Amino acid sequence: MRLLVATVVCGASLALAADRPAPLRSGVEFTGSDARALQADDVANPGMLWVSRGEKLWSEPAGTSGKSCADCHGDAAKSMKGVAARTVHLEERINDCHAGRQDARAFEPESQPLLSLAAYVAYQSRGMPMAIEDTPQNHASLERGRALYHRRSGQLNLACSQCHDDNWGKKLAAETLSQGHPNAFPEYRLSWESVGSLARRIRACYSGIRAEMPEYGSPDLADLETYLGWRSSGLPIESPGVRR
Amino acid sequence: MPGRELTVAARVSVPATAKKGEPVEIRIAIQHPMETGFRFGIDGRAIPKNVINRFSCRFEGVEVFSAEMGSGISANPFLDFYATAEKSGTFEFEWIDDAGVRGRESAKIEVA
Numbered sequence: 001m002r003l004l005v006a007t008v009v010c011g012a013s014l015a016l017a018a019d020r021p022a023p024l025r026s027g028v029e030f031t032g033s034d035a036r037a038l039q040a041d042d043v044a045n046p047g048m049l050w051v052s053r054g055e056k057l058w059s060e061p062a063g064t065s066g067k068s069c070a071d072c073h074g075d076a077a078k079s080m081k082g083v084a085a086r087t088v089h090l091e092e093r094i095n096d097c098h099a100g101r102q103d104a105r106a107f108e109p110e111s112q113p114l115l116s117l118a119a120y121v122a123y124q125s126r127g128m129p130m131a132i133e134d135t136p137q138n139h140a141s142l143e144r145g146r147a148l149y150h151r152r153s154g155q156l157n158l159a160c161s162q163c164h165d166d167n168w169g170k171k172l173a174a175e176t177l178s179q180g181h182p183n184a185f186p187e188y189r190l191s192w193e194s195v196g197s198l199a200r201r202i203r204a205c206y207s208g209i210r211a212e213m214p215e216y217g218s219p220d221l222a223d224l225e226t227y228l229g230w231r232s233s234g235l236p237i238e239s240p241g242v243r244r
Numbered sequence: 245m246p247g248r249e250l251t252v253a254a255r256v257s258v259p260a261t262a263k264k265g266e267p268v269e270i271r272i273a274i275q276h277p278m279e280t281g282f283r284f285g286i287d288g289r290a291i292p293k294n295v296i297n298r299f300s301c302r303f304e305g306v307e308v309f310s311a312e313m314g315s316g317i318s319a320n321p322f323l324d325f326y327a328t329a330e331k332s333g334t335f336e337f338e339w340i341d342d343a344g345v346r347g348r349e350s351a352k353i354e355v356a
Binding site for chain 2: 042043044045046048049050052053056193194
């Protein structure tokens with residue numbers, strides 16, 4: 001009986017481990033040397049422009065409360081350190097605070113001030129390992145995300161896992177398939193000519209498989225973000241990352 | 245330069261110190277869409293061209309570098325050039341786009 005339990009436990013942990021690609025490899029390893037060089041240099045990294053802008057916004061009062069982020073959270077280098085490692089959908093959290101606490105009009109999804117603040121907050125955790133855990137609070141979301149990740153959809157009838165688990169490292173036309181980790185977001189993509197959120201990147205994958213894109217702020221995107229965060233746990237945060 | 249002034253993010257890198265007569269590397273990244281004028285919006289109308297058309301770098305009031313840019317320059321342009329400082333002073337950077345929006349940055353250098 002004890003042997004059986006051990007087998008079952010072992011089987012369960014194997015199944016969990018199989019959900020994460022091994023070895024975990026950040027998207028930066030699959031991108032070209034030019035984008036890697038940009039990411040490594042804080043002056044050349046265009047994402048740092050958003051970080052700089054976010055730093056200014058951090059101490060500017062907003063909304064009818066007349067309060068700035070800094071009025072409650074103080075020095076971001078201290079208070080926001082590690083936040084991006086254990087928080088998913090950073091943009092939504094910031095927007096909740098902006099609308100709920102600062103009494104300001106919520107930022108539009110993918111608007112420049114929102115991305116700037118998110119880039120600034122994520123930057124404070126650079127180098128720290130992603131640490132999204134399976135907790136009672138996020139368990140349901142994580143499992144929904146896991147199911148979505150493995151579900152085929154779109155006219156091409158593809159699941160996320162078919163590219164990012166089964167075929168990472170191989171070519172899809174000119175691109176190398178990455179493992180699909182969120183550890184560099186918000187990231188600057190040369191094709192976007194801007195910093196963008198993880199939600200925007202996931203929507204681009206939906207478009208790629210000819211599926212209907214979920215709206216910004218939809219539960220599907222939130223669940224996928226939770227799952228991707230959990231799946232990437234251990235990878236160092238690179239925000240603001242640079243990709244093609 | 246004429247035009248409205250607007251705070252746009254820019255990041256400058258100038259060495260804090262240099263030897264007299266030594267060339268120093270100056271790098272600046274400017275946040276700007278550099279709209280080419282060749283694109284159309286979702287309403288089908290052409291998006292007007294708006295690029296940083298002139299950039300200049302002055303050292304203590306004297307222009308030491310300038311650039312004229314057009315549609316071919318990427319969004320969020322990054323400029324990398326060299327200048328020789330003969331004395332301590334301030335580099336002043338200024339640029340203006342087609343919409344008349346101007347930006348400024350500055351950086352000090354100690355010359356020993």
